Amino acid sequence: DAGVIQSPRHEVTEMGQEVTLRCKPISGHNSLFWYRQTMMRGLELLIYFNNNVPIDDSGMPEDRFSAKMPNASFSTLKIQPSEPRDSAVYFCASSLGGAGTGSIKLFFGSGTQLSVL
Amino acid sequence: AQSVTQLDSQVPVFEEAPVELRCNYSSSVSVYLFWYVQYPNQGLQLLLKYLSGSTLVESINGFEAEFNKSQTSFHLRKPSVHISDTAEYFCAVSESGAGSYQLTFGKGTKLSVIP
Numbered sequence: 001d002a003g004v005i006q007s008p009r010h011e012v013t014e015m016g017q018e019v020t021l022r023c024k025p026i027s028g029h030n031s032l033f034w035y036r037q038t039m040m041r042g043l044e045l046l047i048y049f050n051n052n053v054p055i056d057d058s059g060m061p062e063d064r065f066s067a068k069m070p071n072a073s074f075s076t077l078k079i080q081p082s083e084p085r086d087s088a089v090y091f092c093a094s095s096l097g098g099a100g101t102g103s104i105k106l107f108f109g110s111g112t113q114l115s116v117l
Numbered sequence: 118a119q120s121v122t123q124l125d126s127q128v129p130v131f132e133e134a135p136v137e138l139r140c141n142y143s144s145s146v147s148v149y150l151f152w153y154v155q156y157p158n159q160g161l162q163l164l165l166k167y168l169s170g171s172t173l174v175e176s177i178n179g180f181e182a183e184f185n186k187s188q189t190s191f192h193l194r195k196p197s198v199h200i201s202d203t204a205e206y207f208c209a210v211s212e213s214g215a216g217s218y219q220l221t222f223g224k225g226t227k228l229s230v231i232p
Contacts, residue, residue, distance in 0.1 A: 004160070031218065042224035043161075043207065055218070091160055106153075106220065108160025 006092050006109035014117050018080040021112045024073055025094030033106065034067055034077050035091040043091075049075065082116045089113050119144040119210045123223035130198055131231045138193040138226045140182075140208030150191040151209040151220070152182055161207060167191065168213070178202075203230045 005024040013019055025032050034046040047057045049069045057067070064083070069075040079086055093106040124139040142148065149168050153161040165176040172184040182193045191208060208223040 043222040045219060048218055050218070093160070105163050105166070106161070108162070110158065110160050 004092055004094050004107050004109035006090075006112050008112060009110065010113045010115075012115045012117065013082055015083055016081045017116075018078065019082045019086075019114060019116075021077040021090050021092075021114070023075045023077070023092030023109060025075070025092070026107055027073065029094035029096050029107070030072070031095045031097060032069060032075050033093040033095075034075070035093060035108075037089040037091060037111070046077070046090075079114075082114075084116045087114055087116050119148065119212065119221045121208050121210050121221055121223035123208055123226050125226050126224065127227045127229065129229045129231055132200055133197045135196050136194065136198050136202075136228065138206050138208075138228065140191045140193065140223060142189050142191065142208070142210045144189075144210060144212070147213040148210045149213045150182075150184060151211075152176075152180070152191075152193050153207040153209060153222075155205045155207065155225070157204070164193075164206070198228070198230050200230050200232060202228060204228060 004026055007022045011019060030051050032049040036044050036046055044059055046059045047067045048055050052069045052072055065079055067077045089111045091108050091111045093108045095106050120143045122141045130136045151166045152164040154164045155161045164180055165174045165182055167174050167184045175181045180193055180195045182191050184191055205225045205227045207225045209220045211220050
């Protein structure tokens, strides 16, 4: 299995531009998570999907952030408009199971390093 | 709500020396505990986990962690480290109940193994 695939690996953009991050979870996994990693705040959960349905988006920082999962094999995280404080590494993770399992084993992608100038 | 505190942000240690990475958690309910490892330019990987039963859990590459409920700790140890252990280590906690899906991570400890 190829694991969780994220694209792009690096994204450099200017303030105000739209940014779209992409994720392909492991085949068969029914839970998908988007995390943001910064030096100051560490790893923060942005949004959690189960069976393609957003279950918890309370971590999405602002309306500028949106996430979709149109099918079991693809998810996007969009920032519009982007701001310098959005600069971070964004990770997508998937797992088998979901709410109720508790004993979560997350499989992480390699992340997207976003720099907003 | 849970929280995780990793007491050391960086730990340098000489090769073949022992190491302990400290983790304390706070929760009002029963928890599951995890250690994840992040190698440079990679995503996190599960290293080991405590769900129930024996309080001492081990990984395949020689790490072990012990769940101490009274001290609310889950410290990670290895008796002899290798250069390849250089990475960032994250402690994480989740509630051990129905409906739980949220992993709360600590801020990480960077382990640097010195030749």
